[in-house]
Amino acid sequence: MKGIFLSLATLALVAGCATVPAQTGTTASYEAIPHDITAGQARLAARLYPKLVEAAEPNDNLFISPLSLSEGLGLALPGARGQTEAEMRDLLGWDAASRPELLVKDYDRFLARTGDDKVALSVANALWLSNRLDFTPDYLRAAKDGFGATARQVDFGGDPAGSADTINGWVSEQTRERITKIVDASGFNDLTAAVLTNAVWFKADWSVPFEEGQTGEFTRGDGTTMPIYMMERIAPMAYRETREGQAVQLPYGQDGRFTMEVFLPRDMAILRRWERDLNAESFDLSMQGSDAKFDLGAIEERNILLRLPRFEARFEESVKAALIAAGMPCAFDGSCADFGAMADADLKIDDVAHATFLRVDEKGTEAAAVTTVKIVVTGSRRLPDDLPRMIVDRPFLLTIRDRASGALIFFGRIADPTPVEKSE
Template sequence: MRKAALSFPFLVSLALGGCVTSAPAPNFGPSPSGQSERSGEITPWALTYGAALMTAKVYPHLAATADANANLFVSPVSLSQGLGLAYLGARGGTRDEIGRVLDWPSVPNAAVPIRAYNAQLSDTGDADITLGIANALWLAKGLPIRDEYVAEARSGFGAAPETVDYAGDPTGAAARINGWVSRETKGRISEIVSPSGFRDDTAAVLTNALYFKAKWQVPFEETETRTFTRGDGTRIPITMMKRIGRFDYRETHEGQAIALPYAGDGSFVMEIFLPRDTAVLRRWEREMKGGDFFAGEQGGNDRFDLAAEQAREMRIILPRFEARFDKSVKAALIAAGMPSAFDQQRADLSGIVSGVRLAINDVAHATFLRVDEEGTEAAAATAVKIVVTSARIEPQVPEMVVDRPFLATLRDRKSGAVLFFGRIADPTAIP
């Protein structure tokens, strides 16, 4: 049976296609909202649905400011898990805002299903399909991190804590973070942070990396050169791949949609949503709703719910291409409904550290996509940079609070003479 997650357009179908595999599947069945029917519990289905809702909130803001010829694609899984690491340590209004953007309920066990969810996504059940997801915490040297935060990030997200020196060695810190991202994305994303972006007040960087590679169920064998019309109307020559096969397909007055299956049982697919013209595309982007990713609504009452379609014999002609996206999504997240996390006066990330006020300084998101005759390779990385806002980071050392009567000496250590000794039981404040 087809699951709704297969109807995600853009790169979402790559990032979330693993929700349907040959392994025992978690419950992704219909639900009226992103939360479980059992109050306060986040289910695997809710994580998928929440990532879709988040994308529908963030993507229109990115599209509104993008150049007409810009490639614009995000990974909902990567972005939601990077933000999820911040959500674990958020409190009060900041936690509520991030939770609403992620469509996660404010419950203590929010991270519990993530690690199992990622394992389910990664178990593709086919040697020709690879999907890997990783998380990590990059903590400033001397940061008074809360042990419970590290424990929850490790148990929930599989995020290992690493200590780096942002203030003393920003180049080394960036090299370690970028090296990790490069390894986890098989070299497709080599840089997500820059040494110039680190300051003395940089406290942590929370990272997610996602990698996907799959062969087509039937490879393309024919190519020809055709003309591709770009977003601004200019035309360029490009290599097009073509083949005939049976595909889930629908056509309406607004455009066409097709699902191209990858190896195995066809659970993993790339979906192509082709608008009639640029005006329709702009409206789709502007009026996107969370339900679009599941019901497939793309304007008016027309639906591109390919899972409900019967396969039909079709010729598909598709560009062979490689594209990248690398941009801060801070402004889009603020517009989507989580401004306080970035506000140094209002941010509350007190669940991460003790005695230090933190705020999110930026959220960097990078993606890579390559489509050719053999299949598809895609990668994504998210880095949530957190800074100190109102206190300097103090080393974690044993603490002594002199808040009761005490004894004191005044001693000449050279001679050993005790000059004064006695008890202070009622110290008088100096005016």
């Protein structure tokens, strides 16, 4: 598996960011507002992350953006019906009665208004639609009004390279070039109906910068060690220590509305148990009566010494298998998927790609995430009935030749082809 990384600190950040300031002494604190979208991010993370862990190697980083994933998948929700819609709503935690999909644009606008020149956050949604398919006005209106999603036609079948360049260019722009590629032209053809994209970019300075540190030793997941530069800070911080491990909260900007939280287990066995036993309430800042395993909002500050690696990490992976295992199989199954409210065609989700970037240094943090949901036509009924078809599903002959000289370089029969993996 490629390097994949999930920061529980980032999960806590995005799961509880719908907040209002409350004055406490001379500093502003933030109390979480219960919100279907926020709660849904925690629900999605708690169900999806353990499925990703099952496929990960001990040294794999694992870092996802529940904010980006929920909005990327949510872009397909207004087009879903029946069992497809029910499974998507259940995984997203978006109730049909309250319809959180109507509020995403306002929610994102709230996130982006950080009120702090040391903290920047942007969230963008877009639809890339096949120019050979008519999408329903109701779906396009729901995506625009609810998500602020711009819609643009592309020619997936006739110009796959141009389509990929257009989408990747948007991704690069929205993530300030931290993620420059999320789709490949080889994945597009005449049956590609749409690519739904979400991009998140975050950059913030620490409220208290780190001091210079020294090179230390980091133990990987498999027990091997590596040298790494460790930043250092001695200051009052929200800190918790139990028999299972330690945790610290690191605020950004002037008022600490946005934070990173770092959770350090005593050993790998505890880490594995933490990952296995995730539940949505662990991230819910509005439920202090919950186990709040990954919430430091109510912890008092203590003067401590903190050493933290200065590092970068990236992730790029399909999360299709994990989403199916987490409870959303119908949307990927051509015999079950129903996106009839999106377009008059038999559609399904072909793949969901997710990419993230994270950099942590003495000054602060920069992070980016992109989610793409590729929608395809499940059948070929849009193709002309008289279109010639060649299905190479039996023994065949082939040649490899030089057309300039006529040289016959290779020729022969293929009667028992051996399957191979895609070249990297």
